[in-house]
Amino acid sequence: MADALTRSMRASHVLVAILVVASLIFAAVGVAKGDTFYLRLGTEALIFAGLALSVDILLGYTGLLSLGQALYFGLGAYVSALVLMVTPSFWAAMGGAFAAAVVVGVVGGVIANRVRGVYFALITFGMAQVAAKVVYNMRSLGASDGLIGVPIINVNFGFAAISSASPAGFFLFTLAFIIILYALAAYLLDTPFGRLLIALKANERRVPFLGYDTVTPRLMAYVIAAVIAALSGALYPMLRGFVSPELLFFSTSGNAVITVVTGGVGTLIGALYGGILLTLLKSVIGSYTEHHLVVIGLLFMGAVIFLPRGLMGIVRPAIERLLARRTKS
């Protein structure tokens, strides 16, 4: 008999399948209409959904709110851009972003995990701000202009290659990439290690009574989140051809938090749907008025007050009931 978490994660997987089907239809329509803009927008939405995914691992599983996840997103983007400008290889860029995220994630994790609660939120906020200010003022990193002129690359799989300049191709590639990140995160959180994280969220003091270490799992979760944020960020310069210090700013971290909270904390899939919803809202409202933040801010406040479990808090239990009925019959 599966426990509650496994059942709800199964419902999340169903929602991922729905998302993939919807994305494939979207891509097919895009190709048929010869569209570039919306496919690129969709790719960007998926990339930022990856960042939101990393926030959800921290907030939804370890219960720690990170207000500075943009630090790792920006790190991945900058490392990726720098590597691509030297050698236009997808794998080298990803390897560089991964290595940088592990190193910086361990250092940042050791610092941030000394504290809990609001202090964790503020220390991550502070670290991201320091990094953003440093990058903003570093002449060698392009300062406030960022790095421009990242070349178009071919993602080489040996048997096939996808050009980052192809709107539909790169959209599908990003979709696959983000889904793999989701699957990886979902798998990890379903292992005993994942259960330990949930136990830590529920009651950190009792976990040592059961014989478990609390320091290492916390650090691990932090580094995993850092890596996911950095790998998502590494896709950004491939899509846009540039990186700017805005990627490191608080608005980026804040948007990821908004995405997760409206999507549904602790569901993983909420991050993906939230990211798409937010991008959709921005472009729809943005076509009427440039003041879309008022609307998004109000929706976000409404979600915090009335939907503490987010959008997925409504949708996922319904899917769970459907699944339960099918297994019974």
Next chain:
Amino acid sequence: MSTAIEYFQFVLAPQMLIGLVLGVAVILVALGLTIIFGLLDVINMSHGEFYALGAFIALALGSIGLPFWLLVILVPLVMLPIGYVVERGLIQRVFHSSERHVTTLLLTFGLGLVMEDAFRLVFGPNPHKPETPIPGAIDVFGVFLPLYRLFLIVGGAVIVALVAVVVYRTRLGAMVRAAAFDRHMAASLGVPVQHVYAGAFAFGVALAGLAGVLLAPIYSVFPTMGRDFILMAFTVVIVGGMGSIAGVVVAGLLLTQVQAISSLYISPVWSDPIVFGIMVIMLMVRPQGLFGRLGHG
């Protein structure tokens, strides 16, 4: 010897005075933040926007001809009911959830977003610079100092002293501290805890608004003006100890002096990383800050 005096008079002292003005400004903003945290245990992410709201209300009222000195009194009075309503209408709705820190932080973050964009909608994105209410300047030991900045330093000190007297020497302050220390005990002794909470939030927000009025002639008024200050204010509150009035004053003066003096020797762009670095180190070694919390000694 004389070169050392000249160095002090022409290089160090002016820089320290600039730092002192900034320090008073930061203390005014951080004061409300620390009171709200100390009593309600709420991180008010929209505090910077309330600071901006004060400045914009002053701008609007000033444009219909009200004198600056009246605004200094009027704006905090207008902010009080606004803060009261925000606390009762919004914060109380998520105040009792188990993850209060996170939910209230998120809620006020959203509120800040809405307010900032609303300012842009109503007043436009460009900065407005109100006229300096006290023109002229004086020489302080050979250091040039605009009169309004001198007024700000003195006025800021008076405001901090008044707040400290209210919190630590009045019956009202005793009720506030009692509610911060143990809300159930305070409630059973007849303290109207609900009103104390909302009142303290309103008070903190009104202080932010007052800071907005006072600082507008120096730093101008624009929709994102809160962001520049809120970072420094948070740093000051954390280093000083959340909820500690003395901590805000000490940390506020200390950090702005570090910023001012360090920018003499290294590029000013590094002064922000230095200040945040101090905050990060402080959070690592002593997360409760230099001083204790409101009501806790």
